[in-house]
Amino acid sequence: MIVQKRALIIALLAVFCSVQPAEAGVLTPPENIIKASSKDYPNVKTRHFQGISSLAVSPEGRIWVTWYGGPTPSEDKNNYAVLATSGDNGKTWQELMVVDPDGPGQLRAYDPQVWLDPQGSLWWFWAQAVAYGDRAQTWAMAAENPDDKAAGWSEPFHIAQGVIMGKPTVLKNGDWLMPVSDWAGRISRSPNAATAAAYISESEWAGESFTLLGTALVPIKDRSFDEHMIVEKKDGSLWLLARTKYGIGESFSEDGGKTWSRVSPSDIKHPSARFFIRRLNSGNLLLVKHGPINEKTGRRDLMAFISEDDGKTWQGGLMLDERKKVSYPDGQQTSDGKIYITYDCDRYGEKKILMAVFTEKDALAGEAVTEDVRLRVVISKNPSPKPYEPALPEPAAPYAADKFDFDDNSNESPVNFSRPAEVKPVDGGDIDTLEIGARIWSNRKYVFSVLPEKIKGKKFIRSKIEKSKAKAESQGYVYVIGKQKAIEEELLKQGFEKTDIPQFIPFAVKGQGSYYRYDTVSVYQKYVEKGDTIEYGKWGITLVSRS
Known part of the structure; x- marks a missing residue:
């Protein structure tokens, strides 16, 4: 049934x-x-x-x-x-x-x-x-x-429409409250979309049916991924804590989760990342977060705190892992009093899934005072991490020139290839030749499908799509293939000028879509001195020397 x-x-x-x-x-x-x-x-x-x-x-x-x-x-x-x-x-x-x-x-x-x-x-x-x-x-x-x-x-x-990123809360009356986040409101950016929701599985039907009970509105300017958790306070009210752009927001319900106050900043300082809060066997609250209670750190210094007054104040602060790139704690206390917390470390490098074990006494003391403490227990990791090498797709067939209304740039500055500067990548990146089929970025599968004859055969820096940084090793001109309506304004502010090379669309991936007008690029140039830095955001391609 x-x-x-x-x-x-x-x-x-x-x-x-x-x-x-x-x-x-x-x-x-x-x-x-x-x-x-x-x-x-x-x-x-x-x-x-x-x-x-x-x-x-x-x-x-x-x-x-x-x-x-x-x-x-x-x-x-x-x-x-x-x-x-x-x-x-x-x-x-x-x-x-x-x-x-x-x-x-x-x-x-x-x-x-x-x-x-x-x-x-x-x-x-x-x-x-x-x-x-x-x-x-x-x-x-x-x-x-x-x-x-x-x-x-x-x-x-x-179970429900949305994402469950926190553990259910079992209320005193036996009902289960499920913290469900409907990201559709976050995507549509509707000012009326309430994303941090509570689904209920009533005690009589616990685990058999789940229905939407109520939602807490996160102001659109603050909305992140919610990742909320719900605590039933000792007075019977409900306390919802959610991840926001500014850190941890809070909302309250006095009617069992049907209606909630607007999510507003809590007193707990935290980056925009998941945290973990749970009622312990003693009746106290456990909070696992990044850094001290009154400090907003990055995703490092994962610490455990105890509240003996239902979340008004927090004590202790056991350091679980002080390294960078540690995040997303979750866990459980067992009947013998041990607290088990899992988290990740370096998702794209060593890709570690880790565990910490301790007790309430250790968290309250801010140091290991029992023999139960075990830190950085490895659950899983990549045994031999290697750089990701995506398979290169075939370049798509070139687009018909009359399909798009390109600017011929004939009124722009003449491109000057007589004195190209020698340019080297900074913070990663390798050098390759501009040719059909060459991969454009190190972390994307796109390859060149179209190139103007004037720049074919020249060298370019293959960097990540999000950011490019290079340094001039000599005087001369440096050139950037830049996406218009994306980095053109940034380049012009830095002293670049648009050249007379006609606009074009450099790529399309076979079997994964077509050419789109918003991927139109132009070629920009700037005269630089030795030691000058060339840096810009998403997305462009830097040429490094003559062919």
Whole structure:
């Protein structure tokens, strides 16, 4: 009966959300749940991205951790959710399976979460979406025996529209509140879109039905990914904490989550990143965040604090990991008082998923005072990280010249190739030849499909698309192929001038789209002195010398 109800809900969602054929997969159970024993399992050695982990511990102490990764260094259609477990208190770990909704297709699985419910069942949540940032749907599988590695998982079933990035909160009356974020409002930038939502699974039907209860409005100027968590305070009110652009925002509900105050800045200083808050066995609150309570740091100095007055003040501050690039804490306290926290480190480099173990006493003291403390326990990492080398696509057929209304730039400055400066890349980048089929940027698959004859054969810096920086090793002219309406104003302010080389569109990827007018470029030039720096943002291509 429950399965039939869920199937009906999915069908209704497909109608009310006006899902297009390409997006229908978000409302369809994933086709690919790949066991680690399968020859098709995506081994960690093939991953160029992994992070955003979540942790839960079974009643008998089996640890479960989930995160997501992919074969490309990006949050994109290739992402899949990973599930791993340890039966020896974290000494060894075994990956069990991944959810990859449609294999190499457009659907991605991401932002997974594991949670132990009051009855001792383990829940594995993940989001499915067509592309990064698109409207998502949360799916789940439940296991009735999480003490066993096999666990006995259910078939995937639908939970809610949106993303669950924090653990559910079980209220005193037995209701479950699920923190769901609907990013559609964030994308559409509608001033009336309330993104930080609370779904309810009422105690009588806990785990069987989930309905939208209420939403907290995040002002559009502050809106980030929400990643909110809900605490039931001792007076019965609800306290919602959410990630915003400025750090941690807060909202309150006095009617069980039906209505919420507008999200506004909290007193907790924090960067725009996920944090973790949870009620402990003692009744005190645990907060894991970056840096001291009253300092806004970057994604480093992951610390644990305790509040004995329901969040008014915070004490202690156990340093879990002081390194840079540590982020996204999540965890659980077990019945013996141990606190288990997972987080990631260097998602695109070593790609580590880590765990810290401590107690409330350690967090309150701000140092290890018990023998239970274990830090930087490795759950997963790439054993031999190598730079990502994307396969080069074939260049698309050149566009018809009469298809676009190009400017011929005949009234612009004559290009001067008589005295080119010698230019070398700064902060990475390599040098290649301007020719059809050459890859343009080190972190994108685009290749040159069209080049004017005047610049063919010249050298250029292959940098990342987001930023280019180079230094002149001699006097002379430096040239930049720049996207108009993107960096033209930036180049002109730096003293560059547009040349008389006609506009063109340098690339299109075969099988991945067509040429678009907004990718039109011109060639700019500037006379520089030895030692001058050439630097600009997204996107352009710097020429370095004569052919």
